[in-house]
Amino acid sequence: MSLRTYAVAYLIFLYLPIFLLPLFAFNDSTIIAFPLDGFTFRWFGELWTTPALHDAVQNSVFIALVTAVFSTILGICAARAGAKYDFPLKRSILGLIMVPLVLPEIIVGVSLLVVVVQLFDWSLSTWTVIAAHVLICTPFSIAILNGAFQNIDTSLEEAALDLGETPVSTFRLVTLPLVMPGIISSLLISFTISLDEFIIAFFLTGAEPTMPVYIWGLLRFPQQLPAVMALGTILVVLSIVLLVIAEYFRRKGLARAGLKDKGGFL
Amino acid sequence: MTDAARDAIISLRDVDKFYGDYHALRDVSLDIAEGEFFSLLGPSGCGKTTLLRTIAGFEEASDGTLMLAGKNMKGVPANRRPTNMVFQSYAIFPHLDVAQNVAFGLRKRRDLDAAAKARQVEEALAMVGLGGFERRAAHALSGGQRQRVALARALILRPKVLLLDEPLSALDKKMREQMQGELRRLQRQVGITFILVTHDQEEALIMSDRIAVMFEGEIAQVADPQTLYRRPKTKKVADFIGVMNFLPAEARIEGASIKVEIAGLGHATLDAGQCPGGAVSGPAQVGIRPELMTLAFEGEQHPAVVEGQVAEQYYYGDMTYYDVRLEGVPEPVTLSMKNIVGRPVLERGAMARVAWDPRALVLFSE
Numbered sequence: 001m002s003l004r005t006y007a008v009a010y011l012i013f014l015y016l017p018i019f020l021l022p023l024f025a026f027n028d029s030t031i032i033a034f035p036l037d038g039f040t041f042r043w044f045g046e047l048w049t050t051p052a053l054h055d056a057v058q059n060s061v062f063i064a065l066v067t068a069v070f071s072t073i074l075g076i077c078a079a080r081a082g083a084k085y086d087f088p089l090k091r092s093i094l095g096l097i098m099v100p101l102v103l104p105e106i107i108v109g110v111s112l113l114v115v116v117v118q119l120f121d122w123s124l125s126t127w128t129v130i131a132a133h134v135l136i137c138t139p140f141s142i143a144i145l146n147g148a149f150q151n152i153d154t155s156l157e158e159a160a161l162d163l164g165e166t167p168v169s170t171f172r173l174v175t176l177p178l179v180m181p182g183i184i185s186s187l188l189i190s191f192t193i194s195l196d197e198f199i200i201a202f203f204l205t206g207a208e209p210t211m212p213v214y215i216w217g218l219l220r221f222p223q224q225l226p227a228v229m230a231l232g233t234i235l236v237v238l239s240i241v242l243l244v245i246a247e248y249f250r251r252k253g254l255a256r257a258g259l260k261d262k263g264g265f266l
Numbered sequence: 267m268t269d270a271a272r273d274a275i276i277s278l279r280d281v282d283k284f285y286g287d288y289h290a291l292r293d294v295s296l297d298i299a300e301g302e303f304f305s306l307l308g309p310s311g312c313g314k315t316t317l318l319r320t321i322a323g324f325e326e327a328s329d330g331t332l333m334l335a336g337k338n339m340k341g342v343p344a345n346r347r348p349t350n351m352v353f354q355s356y357a358i359f360p361h362l363d364v365a366q367n368v369a370f371g372l373r374k375r376r377d378l379d380a381a382a383k384a385r386q387v388e389e390a391l392a393m394v395g396l397g398g399f400e401r402r403a404a405h406a407l408s409g410g411q412r413q414r415v416a417l418a419r420a421l422i423l424r425p426k427v428l429l430l431d432e433p434l435s436a437l438d439k440k441m442r443e444q445m446q447g448e449l450r451r452l453q454r455q456v457g458i459t460f461i462l463v464t465h466d467q468e469e470a471l472i473m474s475d476r477i478a479v480m481f482e483g484e485i486a487q488v489a490d491p492q493t494l495y496r497r498p499k500t501k502k503v504a505d506f507i508g509v510m511n512f513l514p515a516e517a518r519i520e521g522a523s524i525k526v527e528i529a530g531l532g533h534a535t536l537d538a539g540q541c542p543g544g545a546v547s548g549p550a551q552v553g554i555r556p557e558l559m560t561l562a563f564e565g566e567q568h569p570a571v572v573e574g575q576v577a578e579q580y581y582y583g584d585m586t587y588y589d590v591r592l593e594g595v596p597e598p599v600t601l602s603m604k605n606i607v608g609r610p611v612l613e614r615g616a617m618a619r620v621a622w623d624p625r626a627l628v629l630f631s632e
Contacts, residue, residue: 153355153357155353155354155355155357156357156359156360158324158344158351158353158357159351159353159357159359159419160359160370161323161324161343161344162322162324162344162345162349162350162351162420163345163350163370163371163419163420163423164345164346164371164373164374164423165345165373165374166345173370173373174359177361178360178361
């Protein structure tokens with residue numbers, strides 16, 4: 001009984017603020033307060049007619065796509081090496097790669113800013129954001145892909161070699177199809193993380209803000225708040241959809257390998 | 267060069283394998299003839315699987331030579347060896363259906379068109395009794411069916427040698443017995459050399475033309491099933507293959523024969539064939555199988571009989587096993603009797619007369 005109360009209280013604490021987003025996004029008033037005034041699509045329409053927002057979204061989607069691809073490729077390499085080979089200090093190396101997962105993002109952001117601007121004297125751009133996002137997304141990719149690669153029975157790859165395939169064609173014909181659900185899951189999760197990442201992007205973004213940075217900019221203008229709510233609603237729905245798809249592929253991968261579920265993100 | 271070496275499809279000479287400090291294979295020399303059903307038998311960790319994987323090309327021998335169909339296999343990767351393997355886990359590709367699994371090895375065959383490949387797949391599946399299973403998904407197969415798919419997938423390539431790594435260990439008893447017969451039949455039908463790795467001595471005896479018994483990375487004896495069972499070279503081999511009683515004895519070589527004084531049984535004269543490990547005068551052990559001793563009942567004639575007492579009795583229905591205590595022997599000897607009509611089953615504590623035949627004895631020098 002008490003556990004159930006706790007669980008319900010916890011869920012309310014966790015999700016009530018998020019439920020407020022769509023509530024005010026459809027509320028026909030510029031003031032974010034109860035009582036509600038009436039139903040409207042006005043704020044969504046406003047989003048549609050703001051070119052600065054379109055630029056920011058485009059910028060963010062581009063960053064997220066490139067980040068997803070890079071971090072997944074790096075994840076494939078690390079997970080593959082971890083699953084297949086033994087090398088000195090393997091555990092420490094794989095552990096070190098995972099550290100950005102727990103580093104405070106503000107520390108990562110500030111130190112990257114120092115490296116980029118002071119040490120190398122590069123100018124801030126979309127690419128500096130991509131580099132930083134790859135850094136924080138790669139541990140997630142590795143975590144997902146590690147599971148996918150370690151679930152592969154090594155005798156499957158040996159069987160392919162035994163049947164005349166080269167190591168390269170074995171990877172393409174056996175390994176890749178079996179880890180494909182993990183790869184898709186990794187792409188989606190990295191994409192989602194990069195898309196709504198704010199702190200690092202705030203430090204490293206150049207003249208073209210990413211969407212979260214743009215939203216932060218809007219907060220200074222109270223009359224823009226309902227539009228931000230509308231945009232937030234879209235982002236929440238999009239994030240949930242992407243995560244569900246990612247989880248679907250992760251489970252499909254497990255089923256394909258004939259294994260029982262051992263955790264995951266959802 | 268011996269006949270065996272000349273006809274050998276596989277020839278190993280002084281093959282060693284090290285994993286760091288661990289000596290997994292020690293000076294293994296072996297010739298396996300074309301068309302032979304050969305088994306590598308031994309307890310887990312004896313190196314039998316390492317030897318199989320070395321032949322397959324998944325492990326590289328640290329030292330020594332491996333000839334396969336007359337070619338030195340040094341540096342030849344698994345995908346270019348004329349061998350195919352049936353894995354212990356079967357290694358059925360889970361993302362492909364049965365026909366795609368079986369056809370996997372034909373992918374590189376540019377000389378075959380799709381129709382020819384489909385026909386070969388159909389034939390291979392029919393051969394293992396899985397006709398009509400072409401479109402079945404891999405996960406929808408039972409253990410026995412997976413085993414058959416793995417066999418068809420390996421045999422479709424007509425390898426010079428088929429390697430089988432404990433292929434029956436994952437099956438239940440009934441299925442295992444059925445597959446033992448089928449594998450044997452299949453091997454005769456295709457005429458390909460089969461090398462089977464197993465820890466099950468019964469399985470090795472039933473299926474093989476010849477068996478190599480391995481302990482701790484070394485081959486202890488290579489022989490056909492009957493020789494291996496009747497004339498094991500060492501006590502260890504005798505103990506691993508079936509049950510054998512060991513009795514302390516004193517041996518004395520006299521010309522071509524060996525006189526032995528056996529604790530509990532008495533005198534016997536053996537010929538050289540009964541000392542497969544070689545005879546030396548002095549303390550020895552004499553081995554005798556349970557089914558080669560019998561209880562002697564009234565009015566029966568036997569070459570030699572000693573008195574004893576039933577220490578324990580195990581009734582199996584078709585057979586009865588007895589532990590019989592003999593005078594001058596610390597451990598009771600085990601003997602088995604078929605429960606034929608009219609033969610009584612002795613109870614625990616009953617006096618028993620144990621009949622034995624000197625021809626059944628095997629001598630192990632110490």
